[in-house]
Amino acid sequence: MRNSNHVIGLLNFSTFLLSIPILGGGIWLSTRANNTDCLKFLQWPLIVIGVSIMTVSLAGFAGACYRNTFLMRLYLFVMFFIIAALIGFIIFAYAVTDKGSGRHVLNRAYSEYYLQDYSGWLKDRVADESYWSKISSCIRDSKACGKMGRTFGGVPETADMFYLRKLNPIESGCCKPPTECGYVYANETFWNPGGGMVGSNLDCSKWSNEQDQLCYSCDSCKAGVLASLKKSWRKVSVINIVVLIILVIFYVIGYAAFRNNRRMDNDEPFGEARMTKARPSRIQL
Structure with missing residues:
Protein backbone atom coordinates (compact mmCIF):
# COMPACT_ATOMS: atom_id res chain seq x y z
CA MET A 1 0.00 0.00 0.00
CA ARG A 2 2.74 2.40 0.97
CA ASN A 3 4.70 1.69 -2.20
CA SER A 4 1.62 2.36 -4.34
CA ASN A 5 1.05 5.67 -2.60
CA HIS A 6 4.67 6.59 -3.18
CA VAL A 7 4.30 5.81 -6.88
CA ILE A 8 1.11 7.88 -7.18
CA GLY A 9 2.65 10.76 -5.24
CA LEU A 10 5.76 10.74 -7.40
CA GLY A 26 1.03 30.14 -22.99
CA ILE A 27 2.95 32.91 -21.27
CA TRP A 28 5.51 32.91 -24.10
CA LEU A 29 2.71 33.33 -26.66
CA SER A 30 1.41 36.27 -24.64
CA THR A 31 4.83 37.93 -24.74
CA ARG A 32 4.80 37.54 -28.51
CA ALA A 33 1.71 39.74 -28.44
CA ASN A 34 3.62 42.50 -26.65
CA ASN A 35 1.68 42.00 -23.39
CA THR A 36 -1.34 43.97 -24.61
CA ASP A 37 -4.95 43.05 -25.22
CA CYS A 38 -4.36 41.69 -28.71
CA LEU A 39 -4.06 37.98 -29.46
CA LYS A 40 -5.23 36.98 -25.99
CA PHE A 41 -7.47 34.38 -27.59
CA LEU A 42 -4.29 32.51 -28.58
CA GLN A 43 -2.55 31.99 -25.26
CA TRP A 44 -5.51 31.54 -22.91
CA PRO A 45 -6.29 27.91 -23.85
CA LEU A 46 -2.72 26.90 -23.04
CA ILE A 47 -2.64 28.89 -19.82
CA VAL A 48 -5.94 27.37 -18.66
CA ILE A 49 -4.75 23.83 -19.47
CA GLY A 50 -1.42 24.44 -17.71
CA VAL A 51 -3.05 25.83 -14.57
CA SER A 52 -5.59 22.98 -14.56
CA ILE A 53 -2.88 20.32 -14.75
CA MET A 54 -0.94 22.07 -12.00
CA THR A 55 -3.98 22.28 -9.70
CA VAL A 56 -5.21 18.74 -10.31
CA SER A 57 -1.70 17.34 -9.83
CA LEU A 58 -1.48 19.01 -6.43
CA ALA A 59 -4.84 17.48 -5.51
CA GLY A 60 -3.63 14.05 -6.60
CA PHE A 61 -0.37 14.50 -4.70
CA ALA A 62 -2.29 15.40 -1.54
CA GLY A 63 -4.60 12.44 -2.07
CA ALA A 64 -1.65 10.07 -2.33
CA CYS A 65 0.10 11.48 0.73
CA TYR A 66 -3.00 11.42 2.94
CA ARG A 67 -4.62 8.36 1.34
CA ASN A 68 -7.65 10.45 0.40
CA THR A 69 -9.66 8.34 -2.03
CA PHE A 70 -11.89 11.24 -3.07
CA LEU A 71 -8.93 13.37 -4.17
CA MET A 72 -7.46 10.46 -6.09
CA ARG A 73 -10.74 9.82 -7.88
CA LEU A 74 -11.01 13.52 -8.64
CA TYR A 75 -7.46 13.56 -10.00
CA LEU A 76 -8.06 10.62 -12.35
CA PHE A 77 -11.43 11.93 -13.49
CA VAL A 78 -10.37 15.51 -14.21
CA MET A 79 -6.98 14.55 -15.67
CA PHE A 80 -8.74 12.40 -18.27
CA PHE A 81 -10.61 15.45 -19.57
CA ILE A 82 -7.49 17.62 -19.39
CA ILE A 83 -5.61 15.13 -21.57
CA ALA A 84 -8.54 15.12 -23.99
CA ALA A 85 -8.52 18.94 -24.04
CA LEU A 86 -4.77 19.00 -24.71
CA ILE A 87 -5.21 16.57 -27.59
CA GLY A 88 -7.97 18.78 -28.97
CA PHE A 89 -5.82 21.90 -28.68
CA ILE A 90 -2.89 20.27 -30.48
CA ILE A 91 -5.15 19.12 -33.32
CA PHE A 92 -6.75 22.57 -33.48
CA ALA A 93 -3.37 24.34 -33.53
CA TYR A 94 -2.14 22.26 -36.46
CA ALA A 95 -5.45 22.55 -38.31
CA VAL A 96 -5.66 26.36 -38.19
CA THR A 97 -1.98 26.81 -39.12
CA ASP A 98 -1.92 24.20 -41.86
CA LYS A 99 -1.97 26.53 -44.87
CA GLY A 100 0.10 29.52 -45.84
CA SER A 101 3.78 30.35 -46.08
CA GLY A 102 6.04 33.07 -47.38
CA ARG A 103 6.81 33.53 -51.06
CA HIS A 104 10.37 33.84 -52.25
CA VAL A 105 11.20 37.09 -54.03
CA LEU A 106 13.75 37.37 -56.81
CA ASN A 107 17.05 38.90 -55.66
CA ARG A 108 15.83 39.13 -52.07
CA ALA A 109 16.92 37.07 -49.06
CA TYR A 110 13.60 37.62 -47.30
CA SER A 111 10.18 36.24 -48.13
CA GLU A 112 6.98 38.19 -48.61
CA TYR A 113 3.54 37.24 -47.38
CA TYR A 114 0.11 37.37 -49.01
CA LEU A 115 -3.18 37.13 -47.15
CA GLN A 116 -4.82 35.08 -49.90
CA ASP A 117 -2.33 32.28 -49.22
CA TYR A 118 -3.99 31.70 -45.84
CA SER A 119 -7.44 30.43 -45.03
CA GLY A 120 -9.57 29.17 -42.20
CA TRP A 121 -10.55 30.30 -38.73
CA LEU A 122 -7.26 31.94 -37.76
CA LYS A 123 -7.16 34.06 -40.92
CA ASP A 124 -10.73 35.25 -40.37
CA ARG A 125 -9.93 36.02 -36.75
CA VAL A 126 -6.81 38.06 -37.49
CA ALA A 127 -8.32 39.84 -40.50
CA ASP A 128 -11.43 40.87 -38.56
CA GLU A 129 -11.29 44.65 -38.20
CA SER A 130 -12.16 44.62 -34.50
CA TYR A 131 -9.22 42.34 -33.77
CA TRP A 132 -6.87 43.80 -36.34
CA SER A 133 -7.07 47.25 -34.78
CA LYS A 134 -5.72 45.74 -31.55
CA ILE A 135 -3.11 43.61 -33.30
CA SER A 136 -1.78 46.48 -35.41
CA SER A 137 -1.67 48.61 -32.28
CA CYS A 138 0.50 45.95 -30.64
CA ILE A 139 2.91 45.92 -33.55
CA ARG A 140 3.08 49.71 -33.60
CA ASP A 141 3.64 49.94 -29.84
CA SER A 142 6.33 47.26 -29.92
CA LYS A 143 8.47 49.49 -32.18
CA ALA A 144 9.30 46.41 -34.26
CA CYS A 145 9.76 48.48 -37.41
CA GLY A 146 11.77 51.18 -35.67
CA LYS A 147 14.26 48.56 -34.51
CA MET A 148 15.09 47.54 -38.08
CA GLY A 149 17.59 50.35 -38.62
CA ARG A 150 21.24 49.35 -39.00
CA THR A 151 24.40 51.32 -39.46
CA PHE A 152 27.89 50.17 -40.39
CA GLY A 153 30.65 52.49 -39.26
CA GLY A 154 28.08 55.22 -38.77
CA VAL A 155 26.78 54.77 -42.32
CA PRO A 156 23.21 53.48 -42.86
CA GLU A 157 22.95 50.20 -44.72
CA THR A 158 22.47 50.40 -48.46
CA ALA A 159 19.63 48.91 -50.48
CA ASP A 160 21.78 45.96 -51.57
CA MET A 161 22.64 45.21 -47.95
CA PHE A 162 18.98 45.46 -46.94
CA TYR A 163 17.92 43.05 -49.69
CA LEU A 164 20.28 40.44 -48.23
CA ARG A 165 18.68 40.56 -44.79
CA LYS A 166 16.46 37.74 -43.56
CA LEU A 167 13.49 39.69 -42.27
CA ASN A 168 10.97 38.07 -39.97
CA PRO A 169 7.33 37.96 -41.17
CA ILE A 170 6.32 41.08 -39.22
CA GLU A 171 9.22 43.13 -40.58
CA SER A 172 8.61 41.94 -44.13
CA GLY A 173 4.85 42.40 -44.12
CA CYS A 174 4.35 45.48 -41.95
CA CYS A 175 7.49 47.61 -42.17
CA LYS A 176 8.02 47.90 -45.93
CA PRO A 177 5.90 47.92 -49.09
CA PRO A 178 5.60 44.77 -51.23
CA THR A 179 8.40 44.45 -53.77
CA GLU A 180 5.96 44.31 -56.69
CA CYS A 181 4.85 47.88 -55.92
CA GLY A 182 8.14 49.20 -57.27
CA TYR A 183 9.03 51.52 -54.39
CA VAL A 184 12.66 52.64 -54.21
CA TYR A 185 14.61 52.02 -51.01
CA ALA A 186 15.68 55.08 -49.00
CA ASN A 187 16.05 53.39 -45.63
CA GLU A 188 14.46 50.46 -43.83
CA THR A 189 11.11 52.18 -43.30
CA PHE A 190 11.19 54.96 -45.88
CA TRP A 191 10.55 54.12 -49.53
CA ASN A 192 10.07 56.49 -52.45
CA PRO A 193 7.59 55.83 -55.26
CA GLY A 194 9.26 54.38 -58.34
CA GLY A 195 8.46 54.85 -61.99
CA GLY A 196 7.52 51.21 -62.46
CA MET A 197 4.86 50.99 -59.76
CA VAL A 198 2.46 48.11 -60.22
CA GLY A 199 -1.11 48.86 -59.20
CA SER A 200 -2.62 45.37 -59.05
CA ASN A 201 -1.78 44.94 -55.36
CA LEU A 202 -4.02 47.07 -53.15
CA ASP A 203 -1.24 47.27 -50.56
CA CYS A 204 0.67 49.56 -52.93
CA SER A 205 -1.74 52.38 -52.19
CA LYS A 206 -1.86 51.60 -48.46
CA TRP A 207 1.85 52.12 -47.88
CA SER A 208 2.81 55.33 -46.08
CA ASN A 209 6.16 56.73 -45.04
CA GLU A 210 4.51 58.06 -41.89
CA GLN A 211 6.19 56.01 -39.18
CA ASP A 212 2.97 55.43 -37.29
CA GLN A 213 1.26 54.08 -40.41
CA LEU A 214 3.77 52.32 -42.70
CA CYS A 215 2.00 49.17 -43.93
CA TYR A 216 0.04 48.42 -40.76
CA SER A 217 -3.23 48.48 -42.72
CA CYS A 218 -1.85 46.26 -45.50
CA ASP A 219 -2.97 42.70 -46.12
CA SER A 220 0.72 41.79 -46.22
CA CYS A 221 0.98 42.84 -42.57
CA LYS A 222 -1.94 40.60 -41.64
CA ALA A 223 -0.29 37.76 -43.56
CA GLY A 224 2.98 38.44 -41.73
CA VAL A 225 1.17 38.15 -38.40
CA LEU A 226 -0.37 34.85 -39.51
CA ALA A 227 3.04 33.52 -40.54
CA SER A 228 4.51 34.58 -37.20
CA LEU A 229 1.65 32.93 -35.31
CA LYS A 230 2.08 29.75 -37.31
CA LYS A 231 5.74 29.58 -36.38
CA SER A 232 5.03 30.27 -32.70
CA TRP A 233 2.15 27.80 -32.46
CA ARG A 234 4.15 25.04 -34.12
CA LYS A 235 6.97 25.49 -31.61
CA VAL A 236 4.56 25.33 -28.68
CA SER A 237 2.73 22.34 -30.18
CA VAL A 238 5.94 20.30 -30.35
CA ILE A 239 6.41 20.82 -26.60
CA ASN A 240 2.75 19.98 -25.99
CA ILE A 241 3.01 16.70 -27.91
CA VAL A 242 5.98 15.59 -25.81
CA VAL A 243 4.18 16.58 -22.61
CA LEU A 244 1.01 14.81 -23.79
CA ILE A 245 2.83 11.52 -24.36
CA ILE A 246 4.40 11.68 -20.90
CA LEU A 247 1.06 12.63 -19.33
CA VAL A 248 -0.68 9.64 -20.89
CA ILE A 249 2.04 7.29 -19.63
CA PHE A 250 1.83 8.78 -16.14
CA TYR A 251 -1.96 8.59 -16.19
CA VAL A 252 -1.94 4.88 -17.07
CA ILE A 253 0.62 4.11 -14.36
CA GLY A 254 -1.26 6.23 -11.83
CA TYR A 255 -4.55 4.51 -12.65
CA ALA A 256 -2.93 1.09 -12.23
CA ALA A 257 -1.45 2.13 -8.87
CA PHE A 258 -4.84 3.49 -7.76
CA ARG A 259 -6.53 0.18 -8.61
CA ASN A 260 -3.82 -1.64 -6.71
CA ASN A 261 -4.57 0.53 -3.68
CA ARG A 262 -8.26 -0.32 -3.90
CA ARG A 263 -7.49 -4.02 -4.17
CA MET A 264 -5.27 -3.89 -1.09
CA ASP A 265 -7.87 -1.87 0.82
CA ASN A 266 -10.36 -4.65 0.08
CA ASP A 267 -7.86 -7.28 1.33
CA GLU A 268 -7.63 -8.94 -2.05
CA PRO A 269 -4.24 -10.71 -2.32
CA PHE A 270 -2.75 -10.38 -5.76
CA GLY A 271 -3.70 -13.29 -8.02
CA GLU A 272 -6.39 -14.74 -5.75
CA ALA A 273 -9.89 -15.12 -7.10
CA ARG A 274 -12.57 -13.10 -5.33
CA MET A 275 -15.18 -15.91 -5.49
CA THR A 276 -14.69 -19.55 -4.53
CA LYS A 277 -17.11 -22.41 -4.33
CA ALA A 278 -18.26 -23.51 -0.89
CA ARG A 279 -17.85 -27.18 -1.74
CA PRO A 280 -16.59 -29.09 -4.75
CA SER A 281 -19.25 -30.39 -7.07
CA ARG A 282 -19.72 -34.10 -7.46
CA ILE A 283 -19.12 -35.69 -10.78
CA GLN A 284 -22.18 -37.60 -11.86
CA LEU A 285 -21.45 -40.69 -13.87
Missing part, protein backbone atom coordinates in the same frame (compact mmCIF):
# COMPACT_ATOMS: atom_id res chain seq x y z
CA LEU A 11 3.71 10.65 -10.60
CA ASN A 12 1.55 13.55 -9.46
CA PHE A 13 4.60 15.60 -8.57
CA SER A 14 6.08 14.81 -11.99
CA THR A 15 2.80 15.83 -13.63
CA PHE A 16 2.96 19.09 -11.70
CA LEU A 17 6.39 19.71 -13.18
CA LEU A 18 5.09 18.88 -16.67
CA SER A 19 2.46 21.59 -16.35
CA ILE A 20 5.21 24.20 -16.16
CA PRO A 21 6.26 24.02 -19.86
CA ILE A 22 2.60 24.15 -20.95
CA LEU A 23 1.95 27.19 -18.78
CA GLY A 24 5.25 28.65 -19.95
CA GLY A 25 4.20 28.14 -23.57
